[in-house]
Amino acid sequence: MNILSPSLLSVNFNNIEADAKALDMAGVEWYHLDVMDGNFVPNISFGPPVIECIRKITDRFFDVHLMIEEPIRYVEVFKKVGADMITVHYEACEDLDATLAAIKKQGVKTGLAISPDTPVEAVKDYVDKVDMILVMSVYPGFGGQKFMPLAVERIKTIKKWAVDCNPKLNIQVDGGINLDNVSDVLEAGANVIVAGSAVFGGDIETNVKAFFSKMK
Ligand code: DX5
Ligand code: ZN
Numbered sequence: 311m312n313i314l315s316p317s318l319l320s321v322n323f324n325n326i327e328a329d330a331k332a333l334d335m336a337g338v339e340w341y342h343l344d345v346m347d348g349n350f351v352p353n354i355s356f357g358p359p360v361i362e363c364i365r366k367i368t369d370r371f372f373d374v375h376l377m378i379e380e381p382i383r384y385v386e387v388f389k390k391v392g393a394d395m396i397t398v399h400y401e402a403c404e405d406l407d408a409t410l411a412a413i414k415k416q417g418v419k420t421g422l423a424i425s426p427d428t429p430v431e432a433v434k435d436y437v438d439k440v441d442m443i444l445v446m447s448v449y450p451g452f453g454g455q456k457f458m459p460l461a462v463e464r465i466k467t468i469k470k471w472a473v474d475c476n477p478k479l480n481i482q483v484d485g486g487i488n489l490d491n492v493s494d495v496l497e498a499g500a501n502v503i504v505a506g507s508a509v510f511g512g513d514i515e516t517n518v519k520a521f522f523s524k525m526k
Pocket of ligand 1: 319320342344361375422448451452453454455461484485486495499504505506507
């Protein structure tokens with residue numbers, strides 16, 4: 311099943327509720343929540359209190375993308391404020407196994423993200439140990455960047471690994487996705503599509519429906 315997970319990094323922060331209503335009306339099932347610490351990435355976004363507020367206005371699945379150093383320290387608090395899935399970066403965890411175990415212990419889904427410069431082989435051993443692998447198609451830190459085509463081959467490689475050992479693995483792609491390149495990443499094997507500027511720039515419902523029509 312293909313899923314669209316709009317990145318709230320591009321939401322109108324002056325009126326999150328209106329944008330959330332538009333997402334829900336359009337039939338969006340996942341929300342992608344980008345948490346940045348100004349340390350792992352050169353930008354600061356939002357943290358648990360904002361997620362807690364958004365949790366009060368929608369019951370959709372919260373896919374929380376942690377771009378923070380040593381996320382193991384915050385797994386419990388993100389679960390508490392409403393995360394349904396917690397994705398951590400390969401590059402940000404000193405003890406990745408312990409971090410994934412901490413997420414599982416909270417009873418939420420596990421995601422593992424890989425930045426563009428990390429060899430894809432780094433996540434091979436985790437294909438059968440997590441619910442989702444997130445292939446970054448930009449350097450993490452900012453919305454509105456240009457899609458890096460190298461992500462396509464990386465998705466194909468992960469998909470190939472997953473076919474045998476974890477056919478249910480979700481493969482997410484994040485960064486610079488728009489209506490012109492979404493078909494390429496789906497064809498490569500991604501099934502969870504993150505899009506920020508392409509969803510929130512302009513009319514949300516129109517944009518979501520345009521994505522859905524390409525994602526059938
Ligand atoms: C980048 C974030 C992305 C990003 C997506 O670090 O993880 O989720 O905001 O935004 P667009 O679709 O505008 O590239
Ligand atoms: Zn993200």
